[in-house]
Amino acid sequence: MMNPEQTLMFAEAGESAAVVTRQRVANAQALAAIADRLRGHPPRAVLTCARGSSDHAATYAKYLIETRLGLLVSSASPSVSSVYGAAQRLDDMLAVAISQSGKSPDLLATVEAAKQAGAAALALVNVADSPLAALADDVLPLHAGPERSVAATKSYIATLAAIADLVRAWTGDAGLAAALDTLPDLLRRAWACDWSPLVDALADARGLFVVGRGIGLAVAQEAALKFKETCGIQAEAFSAAELKHGPMALVGPGFPLIVFRQSDETGPGVDALAAEMAARGGPVFIAGGEAAGATPLPSIEGDAAIESLLHIQSFYRAANALSVRRGFDPDKPPHLAKVTETL
Structure with a gap:
């Protein structure tokens, strides 16, 4: 039997605290600019675009945005765009695309269709030079670094942290800001x-x-x-x-x-x-x-x-x-x- 402390999953999950610290520093200016635009031109609703673990992160975004901002958050069905090719009316909405690789064809098709339908696109993606990042209007890199284990761990936690930081910047919530300041230390303890x-x-x-x-x-x-x-x-x-x-x-x-x-x-x-x-x-x-x-x-x-x-x-x-x-x-x-x- 292998030693569980010698797996990539163990090593990568254990990096989460350092990832969150790095991410918050690296994204501070981008978050401030994005938050300014969102406050200046508030979207009428938010559409999340994701699969797998990233879609689970979108559930977190739904509850945090709906409870802190009072905005409706809905999950996109990628096949509506990638398979059915159905036109939608998404003017004045914010499409939040979440991905590790930023290269899945259905996700790209969903974001492209959302933009054509009038939505602004924000990408939370771990690969900063991915096709998704190039397609989005704004990008928040996850800064999780390479993740070689098939099981996503640090990139998932990095996504949740980025969502919380986005809501913090958008709302100016001092309590959430203080909580995020404690997060790296608490992750180490967890x-x-x-x-x-x-x-x-x-x-x-x-x-x-x-x-x-x-x-x-x-x-x-x-x-x-x-x-x-x-x-x-x-x-x-x-x-x-x-x-x-x-x-x-x-x-x-x-x-x-x-x-x-x-x-x-x-x-x-x-x-x-x-x-x-x-x-x-x-x-x-x-x-x-x-x-x-x-x-x-x-x-x-x-x-x-x-x-x-x-x-x-x-x-x-x-x-x-x-x-x-x-x-x-x-x-x-x-x-x-x-x-x-x-x-």
Whole structure:
């Protein structure tokens, strides 16, 4: 069995704090200019364009923008442009395209169509000289550096940090600015959290649910993907508000539940759900809180807007260890490639 601390996934995820520090310095001037334009000519809505982990980051953008700016945020369906070629009316909207490589044909087609339909395009992309960056009106590089493991880790956290920094600059929110100032140190502490009880419990798991609500839904989606691609576990992400609409029928002995909870208005409802699911006899793990019958996972506290970043940082270390424990190579999941290009 390989040493889990010698994988690329482990090394790259562990760089997240340094990435966020580098990104915030490098993007400061660009963010100020973009924020000035957004305040001077506010978009009537925001359209996110992304796939995979980047689309999970778009969920975070949706909740943060809608709660902090009151703007509707909708996720684009790339096939509307890349396959159907349907014309849309997107005048005075902001299209936010999120990508690691910035070269997937469907994403490029979506952004091109959005611009032709009247939207301004902002790209959050790790490859600053990519086709997406060339196409966008404004670019916020992620500054994550090369990521060789197929499983995206530091680039995902870098994307969430860039989104939070964009909202901070756009709103002038002093509280969010202070929270982002603490983020690198908190990420380092989150990386040291020991989630080995979760690794032990899932060593032989075949399926599970990952639950979040509001801002936390973004990392529930991301964790579910990582369980599938690095650990071979069929995991599905749900909002805590949706779990009772059918999926909870599966919850019980032998069916684990992982809950991501942040310290905002969603907290009490998430606690109640976790306790109810634990009462059904299945193993329930909760990050960011405590609930009767559930196993708390060590978590670092912070502003509610950034706690999701801290939780997923701790999770990445556990997912890497679980992958190795189950006999996988987290850097080379079966049938997957680092850059996925779809039409």
